[in-house]
Amino acid sequence: MPHFPPDSVPDAAPQTTPVRPTAETLYDLLVIGAGPTGLSCAIEAQRSGLRVVLVDKGCVCNSLFHYPSHMTFFTTSELLEIGDIPFPSPNAKPTRNEALEYYRHVAAHYKLDVRQYQRVERVTGSNENFSVHIVDRFGRQGILLARKLAIATGYYDLPNYMNIPGEELSKVHHYYDDPHPYFGTDVLLIGGKNSAAIAALELWRHGARVTLVHRGAEIHRHVKYWIKPDIENRIKNGEITAYFSSNVIEITPDSVMLDTPDGRVNLPNDFVFAMTGYRPDFSFLESMGIQFEGPDCLPICDPDTLESNVPGIYLAGVIVAGSRTNEIFIENGRFHGRQIAQSLVLSLAAHK
8 A cells, every 4th residue: 555655753842742652552542643633632542531642654744744845724723623722824824834833732732642654554443452463764663552453544644556567667756745846847737626736836936847737627616716727827828738628548758648628649748747536445445344424425433423424433534525625624623522522431431
């Protein structure tokens, strides 16, 4: 399964890092995923007096860390807050770097036990007695024991692949980070939504020769209102070349082949950014016995408690909406922790 490189993020306040138990510990809750929603789940459970541990295959807020380096959120800082900790920002909309700093400090404030760079390979056992099998960056294996699990893995890890010749080339990327390395090069972006439009504009403004390819007839209508006229004007002025109602059908080391309404077009190319969206890791959920329903692969869970069809396994964040990844964001997923914590307290008390 594709995964992010293990890039390090320094601790916000290393002196507040909790001392981890040395003996085998049965945790009340183990949270898989240490993004904003996972952190919120851990905070709310910990505030309820439960022993909690988080596991993430990358760093804290791994998905946010891999957002574009100069990204600005579409929302205001107060809507990103968790754990009743204010998120101060001098900007109307906070930046990626501000968010990373905020969430680091929240994790440090609550002394959360976060096991970074620990990939969950599989889960065995059952309610009240789960075994979570993990492996670190060096292939060393371990097991964490927990009475309950909360899955908050998001969806940003798995790109929607195009399955076309050449997609495996090293010049093809499904994540956009920084424009600097692409100065003076021919860059093609695939997609017509926010991510593609923002990347196209940023790359063009930093000296790349940018081409946009979109299977739709125009820039998507849901592109943010301050971005849409900007990208449309750049296209109208010929500063960014655009091919609509078109598809990339082949990528080679030096070119890309397009299928357009006017026939096939071969373009010189150095780099490709396929901004084709992402999906949750349904196979991982299925491996734990979680079932889905409907064409959108909605996981079965109680809307009040967020407990899945598997007793003791809770779902949080965007994965609750299945493939409808545009319905749940940090702004509403951050409240899932309270729902889960309330259910946990009642459930765990019943088993004592």
